[in-house]
Amino acid sequence: MDSREAAERARLAETFLFRGAPPEAVELARTDPRTLRQENGKGGVIYAPHAFRRCLGVVLEGRVQVNKGALIMSVLEPGDLFGAADYATTLTARAPCRVLLLPQALVEELMVRFPEVGRNYVAYLSGRICFLSGKIDALTAGSAERKVAQYLLSRLGGGWVALDRQPG
16 A cells, blocks of 8 residues: 555545544545546636536545635635535635545445444534535625624634635
């Protein structure tokens, strides 16, 4: 096994989806012939409303920006999940990146064979609903001051705020 395979295995095992699942679940996801790997250079479009796959994606390397039109919804880091449904946003590589794509049928098989994966997937989807609800609240906050306050509150972690900084 080369270092890239070992890094991929470790990254998948650390994801929310495979938390508490046996190593066999990670191996099945990695080695199933339906699993796809995609590499994109900086600025490359990974998913778009007109070009996507019915897959659950995992960012293996790099950072991925999620936009809805001109609005930056989030920035995904290694280990973050995306996809799983029709796509209404555009995912663009902020730096060279590599993603793993698990087709919907494979995700369903993983959920049946490994209940931990099913529970984690439901929790992931619930988290996405909360995230999007928070985005709607921020967008409908009213004044610019309230919107900035909502944004800062959403970024609050450990008593400090981490702001995205775009190079340039």
